[in-house]
Every structure is written in structure tokens, then in C-alpha cells.
Amino acid sequence: MTRLFGTDGVRGLANGLLTPELALRVARAAATVLAPSGESERPVAVVGRDPRASGEMLSAAVIAGLTASGVDVLDVGVLPTPAVAYLTSVHRAALGVMISASHNPMPDNGIKIFASGGHKLDDDVEDRIESLISGEGLLPAPTGAAIGRVRVTEDAADEYIVHLRDALTGSLDGVTVVVDCAHGAASSVAPAVYAAAGAQVIAIHADPDGLNINDGCGSTHMEDLQEAVIRHGADLGIAHDGDADRCLAVDASGSVVDGDAIMAVLAVAMKESGELIENTLVATVMSNLGLHIGMRAAGITVVTTAVGDRYVLEELRAGGYSLGGEQSGHVVLPALGTTGDGILTALRVMGRMAQTRRSLADLAAVMTTLPQVLINVKVSDKAAVASAKSVVDGVAEVEQLLGDTGRVLLRPSGTEQLVRVMVEAAEPELARRLAQDLANRVGQV
Structure with missing residues (x-):
């Protein structure tokens, strides 16, 4: 049986x-698994969603499943994913569930699950949940007064906004920002x-x-x-994705500032x-070599993980570190949140601009992005x-040719029969030529 959980929950065509x-x-x-019966108090789950139409249907199903298991539900409605993680923590809920397919197009949707404290699930916990989904074990079926109840809250967004505002020291006076909310969960909050x-x-x-989320906008269409x-x-400019756990930026000249550059700006500030x-x-292995070079010059060590913000989170917790993220714009500040938070990230970037009175382009110049070529090869x-x-x-x-002026990475896809070939080099044409040569070799296996 194909594993149901991917790198970020369960996702597919709604x-x-x-x-x-x-x-x-x-x-x-x-x-x-996360809210077993027998506790002295009835367990609580926080449930939120992004605004895509299928979220209404799937949220109703999730709430039905939770209450049928004897769990009370705090329905927070349309909110960003990091808001659900935050509320799961502050309300001491046994779990949190976010209905969202993040940056995916509207027909898709997904289910992201947080454990108590607002933390993403470890592989072994996901495996235990999967075994029950597939029918390997009995699911509880309480009756009468033991069935869970639902409370719809109107002030969840306000709680999250206060949390975000408290995370910024100083003011953003003098900063003019365009924010692309992707017709998603950030639309009212950001x-x-x-x-x-x-x-x-x-x-x-x-x-x-409900239908226009991520449609030609947001972090995937800048x-x-x-x-x-x-x-x-x-x-x-700030670009969020459908559930606002990502943040990419645009400087005053219109140039894109990706997650690597954002992490570099924040790392130097911190x-x-x-x-x-x-x-x-x-950072993950997909972060540009330019980030490593720039951070080395700034006296900052870069620790790399596998691709996926869950692996970044695991390393942050294991090492007790205070900043991590991905090139795609997932940035995690563990002192302020348990998962990537695009709005929080944007606040910190703008706060750095306001504090230093420097432009985003100037701040992001701490690293120079090397040309990067990525080819997906079907195998x-x-x-x-x-x-x-x-x-x-x-x-x-390729490694001998590039030395310390470039990098090569071959990475199998986690969900398809694909191998991703990535080459970074000082010259775009050299990167393209070397990547294509390796891709040809991979395709002949």
C-alpha cells in the first residue's frame, strides 16, 4: 500500500x-493516537481551513470524525496553518487539524495534523495513524454524553493577530508593502x-x-x-501561499527575494x-550554495537536512537552534512558533528594514545566488x-570540475519514479550543460 502521508500531511484531489x-x-x-480515551478531561482538537470550496466539505468530515471519537472541537474557521498550530499550543489541545493544500491549485486539498503543542508529527506517529486508517485496529465509538461537542469561535483570528504583533519589536512606520494574499487564508489576517x-x-x-485560491497569484506566481x-x-512586496505558511518577497526594483535570501537576512540580524x-x-539540501558561501563569510554555520520543513523542524529541535527554513519560503523561528509562518517571517524582514533603514535589496546582498539548474528525469x-x-x-x-565553485545533487522523488538532478555553477550555461549530461546518464539507467 502506498504511504498516505506525504511530506506535509495527506494531500490529493478533493x-x-x-x-x-x-x-x-x-x-x-x-x-x-493523539487523544486516547481515559484522560481526566475530555480532549480538545483545533480545526481550521483555508478558503477553498472543498474545505467546507472536508472540515465537516474531520469534525464529524473527531467528535465521533469523543473529542471536543474548537472550530476556528478560515485561518493560516501557523495560526492553527499556535492555537493548538495555547489552548493546550490534544491535536490540531488544518484543511489545506497549501500552494496547490484549488481542486486539491489536504489534511495537516499537529500534535499537542502545535508540533508536526514524527514518522512513527504517522505510521500508527496510517495503520488505523487502513483498518488495522479498532477505532473508539463513544455514545451518549461521551460524544464530542463543537464550539465555533469568533475570536481565534484576533488571538493570532495579537501573537504576531507581540513577536515584532519596534514599528514598521515608513515601510510601504504590497502583499499578495493568494486569495487564501492570509487575505484578512496579513x-x-x-x-x-x-x-x-x-x-x-x-x-x-473558494475557487480562486492560488490562481495565477501568490508565492507560485509572482x-x-x-x-x-x-x-x-x-x-x-510579500507573497504568501494559500495557507500562509510561506513567505517570498520582492524588492523595490521588482526582483524576487527567495527563501534562501530571506533566511540570510534574518540570520545576520539574529x-x-x-x-x-x-x-x-x-536549511535543506536544496538551498543554494550561495547561501552557504554568504553565511560562512558572516560567521554563520549552515546545517543541512533532507527536503521538507518537517526535517528542518526536527533538526531545529534536536540542536536547539533558533532559525531554519527552505528555499521555497517556509521559515521557522522556534522561539515564536512551532511551524513555518509566512506572516511572522514577513514581519521580521520588514522589522529589519525599518530598524536599519536599509532596502531589502541591500540586506539580501549578504548572499549571491549561484545559477541553479534542476531537471526532473523519469526513471x-x-x-x-x-x-x-x-x-x-x-x-x-562534475564535482571534480566544479570544486568549491559549484555543487551537484541527485535526489529521488518521494512520491514518483523521478530523480531530480540539480547543478549549481558560477555560469548559467555551464550549470545547464553539466545538469543535462547527468540527466542523460540518469535516464539511461
């Missing part, structure tokens, strides 16, 4: 792979938070109708944001303030590629 029946069973299995912090805010793509920043003469524990930044056997002599020899040749 009412296709991800049916209400599956959502209900996922919720019941999660409740059984503009309000940035304005409350003192910024002049211009919001775009902030009118969700063109409208780039144009709006230039047209309004703004200091920067080193100066003494907040960067062990002077260490945690019949991912495992065979890693040991194929032609591929091993090819990688060795």
Missing part, C-alpha cells in the same frame, strides 16, 4: 483521492497585521471566493506582485542581536540510479 469518507477516517485515527504594525499596506489577491511593487513605488543560537542556520527504478556506475562516475567528474 473528492477524488481525498474523499469525505477518508477525511473522517483520518480524523478518527488521529484522535485515537494586511491587518502589517497595518497594525505601522506599515502602509497595499493588498492584492485578497478576495477569496508576476502581479512584481508589477504592483513597481507601480506603487513600494519598498517591498546573529547581531544574539538570538541566533550557536550562530547556526538550518523505472529510482534505487538503481544511485548505484549505477555511469551516474556515480558522472557525479564524480
